[in-house]
Amino acid sequence: MSLDLPPVAPSVTAELVQGLTPRLRKRLDAGIAKLAGRPSVRDGDTVRIAVDDDTHLELHAPGGIVTGAEAIRCGCLLAPDCLHRAAAASAAPIADPDSTSDPGSGSIPDAADAPLSVDPASTRPAAEPEAATPEQCAAAQAMYGAAAAVLEAGTDGAGAVLQAELLRAAHTARISGLPRGAASAVSVVTQLRAARGVDPAYRLTDLAAALREVLGTAHRLPRSTGPELAALRGTSRQPYVPDGSLRLYGLFSEPVLTATGYAGAVTWTVDAQGRLHTLSDVAPGGSGRAVGAADRAVRIGDTALTHRELSRAGLAVSGATVSPTGRLGAGAGVRAVRASGATWHEAPLDRLWTxxxxxxxxxxxxxxxxxxxxxxxxxxxxxxxxxxxxxxxxxxxxxxxxxxxxxxxxxxxxxxxxxxxxxxxxxxxxxxxxxxxxxxxxxxxxxxxxxxxxxxxxxxxxxxxxxLPAPAMPPAGPPAVLDEAPLHLLRRRVHQAASAGRRVLAFPGDSAADGRRLSRYGLACAGDLLDELHAAAADRSRDVFGRLVPADVNRFARAWLAAAHYTEEVDRALCAAAWGADPAPPPSL
Missing domain, CATH: 2.40.50 (OB fold (Dihydrolipoamide Acetyltransferase, E2P))
Structure with a gap:
């Protein structure tokens, strides 16, 4: 996409696409492609696009985000229910409703990729475990249905209309108190746009992981209670609690460049007790921002240290506030001044390698x-x-x-x-x-x-x-070939379905050989999941007149989710075994 468009709230895109007639919905993807080649001009908070010689489209984004459908205006005869407004909203980046109002950190977290904190109040013992509300169950069902439709179609078939349905489900989930599911659904749409736009940053594994997250969360939520329910709901903002005075030592900095359109830098620090803390500067942007953010001043207190400098220096912070994941707050009451740092071989940093x-x-x-x-x-x-x-x-x-x-x-x-x-x-x-x-x-x-x-x-x-020093030893020969468990036979089908949809697994073929090979390595469950995945993809019945009835989308989504969850947990177990570590207990599905 060549247009420099401001981010648009998911609810705005869903509303504009829903307002189109069936005939215009069929033309929406072509309209997006046509709009990408039109000239545009940015004037402050307004972006103007010349649709043709006589028609102009305007996107008004006070604060940098389009938050209402009325902020997208078109001069054509079919406005306001025209194709141009929906195409512009569908072509623009997806805005995070919480991205501009995080007073604690001054950064934009990616809720779909980062561990979600649990509200401490939700984990207190209660006489009766809390269950999901009817509104949340309905939102989870809608989210599951929209994600299953995307999985059915694959990236080529999941155009702007299916994306808008998933964005609508994400908006419903957010206002129902399900920020984790909403963030996951938005991440799926972002990955779909990257795949369809041939974005070099797109990774099929990221799309499969996002689909697994949204389907798994929606599947488990209606039957969950207590702490599990709180974790599945997630939190839209991480709570920050006072932590007094901190003496921090810079550890390292890393650039952030995500497929969801955010970029910046994160600096990791260590306090005197060896606890890790982070300061981040992440906002909508591309690779230029990821490279340049390291030379921006750290947004905490009155310090003028950049992220690059802080990774080798230190900070003395008073009135510090810290989130459960170690992110440092940047509120008005926080004070910070530069202090001396420490090398990796000095205390307290050397404790991390112990x-x-x-x-x-x-x-x-x-x-x-x-x-x-x-x-x-x-x-x-x-x-x-x-x-x-x-x-x-x-x-x-x-x-x-x-x-x-x-x-x-x-x-x-x-x-x-x-x-x-x-x-x-x-x-x-x-x-x-x-x-x-x-x-x-x-x-x-x-x-x-x-x-x-x-x-x-x-x-x-x-x-x-x-x-670089002189080589201390000759290069080693090629590593020995490992006789690995053939889990890739199942993982490949999971990724194929996420990319090309159900039909790619419905073609006639012999999957029995793959199932037998999995069984020989003791992965009989993987073989059963592979057989069910192929059976669900090929399951098409006919009515009394011999016509094909619509495929059972829910059966295929359940089979795919089971296979994706299984491969993830086996990967974790194999990883733990490779390092000689204790495997993590798998969460219930």
């Missing part, structure tokens, strides 16, 4: 921040489908360290390529666990190869050849 690796992995798999603090020795490279990654020895484990982000504007990939040329180098690193059947993590930061008192943020700093 726990055994298996213990860190267990914590990451049970809903922690996902960070791993490792001492490694580089041994070479290994080629994967997504590109080369580093091989390293970590307490006897053959660890794979991959780039945290593939966008060319971020230097992750270039830095890994340089580090790969120095086998034998001993490094202290910060990485994020990536569940896999082999020990694998995304490399975020590392201490300097020549200066142990300094560190490099691999998403922001660029290594130079002069920074």
């Amino acid at each position: 726990p055994p690796v298996a213990e860190q992995v267990s914590r990451a798999l049970t809903g922690g921040d996902g960070l791993l603090f490792l001492d490694v020795t580089l041994t070479g490279t290994v080629r994967e489908a997504a590109g080369d990654c580093l091989l390293a020895d970590c307490e006897g484990l053959a660890l794979r360290l991959a780039a945290a982000h593939d966008h060319p504007a971020l230097p992750y990939r270039d830095n890994l390529r340089l580090l790969a040329a120095t086998p034998g180098t001993r490094l202290r690193v910060v990485a994020r666990l990536e569940p896999s059947a082999v020990p694998r993590a995304l490399l975020l930061a590392t201490d300097h190869p020549r200066d142990p008192g300094a560190h490099l943020d691999l998403g922001l700093d660029r290594l130079q050849h002069a920074d």
Whole structure:
């Protein structure tokens, strides 16, 4: 999309698409494509698009977001129920209703990707467990139906009309008190738009994960009670509680560039007790903002430190407020001044590398921040489908360290390529666990190869050849081929369905061989799920006149959800086994 449009609230898009006649709905996707090639001009809070020589379309966005249908005006004869208004809303980024009103952090959280906090009041013992309200059950059912329709159609068939239905369900879920489901539904729509727009940042795994989240949340919510219900509802804003005075030490900074249209930087800090805290500057934007945010001043107190500087310095904070996930608030009563920092080999930062690796992995798999603090020795490279990654020895484990982000504007990939040329180098690193059947993590930061008192943020700093020591050992040979459990046979079908819809699994074929192979590896349940997925996709009955009746969308959605949930949990168990950690208990579905 070449137009620079302001974000539009999901309810506005849903309202405008619903107001179209059936004939105009069929033309909506073509209208969006046509609108993308028209010239536009931004004048303050207003964007004007020249639909043709005589017709102009205006989007008025006070505060940067279009919050009402009346803010999109068109001069054509069919207005206000014209195709142009709905096309503009469908082409614009999706606004987060809470994105401009988070006084605690001054940042925009991505509720679909971050762990959701639970309201402490909802976890107090009660005489009778709280259940979902009728309105919430109805909202969950609508959300499930809209997501099932998207899964049925696949990315090619899930055009603006199906997206608007899911946005309507997301709006209903939000006003019913289900922010977690609403955020997940919006994430699905964002991923669909990225797929249909051939966005290089699109990942099929992200779409499948978003669909699994929205379907799983909607499926479980009507039958949940107590703390489980509170977790499924989620919270629209994380509560911030006073935490007195904090002495913080910068740990590292990482750029943020999401497929949902947000960009910026997050700086991780550690207090004197070894607890992790974050300060973030994330807002709607692209790769330019992700690169530039590191040189913006940290928004806390009166400090002039940038994120890049804070990752190597310290802060003394008074009147601090902290969310349950460790995010620092930036309220009016918070004061902060610059203080001295510490290296990774000095207290209190060095405590992070003390726990055994298996213990860190267990914590990451049970809903922690996902960070791993490792001492490694580089041994070479290994080629994967997504590109080369580093091989390293970590307490006897053959660890794979991959780039945290593939966008060319971020230097992750270039830095890994340089580090790969120095086998034998001993490094202290910060990485994020990536569940896999082999020990694998995304490399975020590392201490300097020549200066142990300094560190490099691999998403922001660029290594130079002069920074590298001479190789201490010859490159290792190719890693041994692992005899892995063939879970990919099921995962591939899950991803195919998310991309191409039900019909891609309904084609005649022999899936029995895949089922037998899964059974030989002790994955009989995976074989049964694969058979049911194919059966649900091909299930088409006929009426008394021999005509095909509509497919059972709900049966296929249930089969797909079961298969997706199973592969996720098996991946977690295999990841724990690869690291020698205790597997996390799976949540009930």
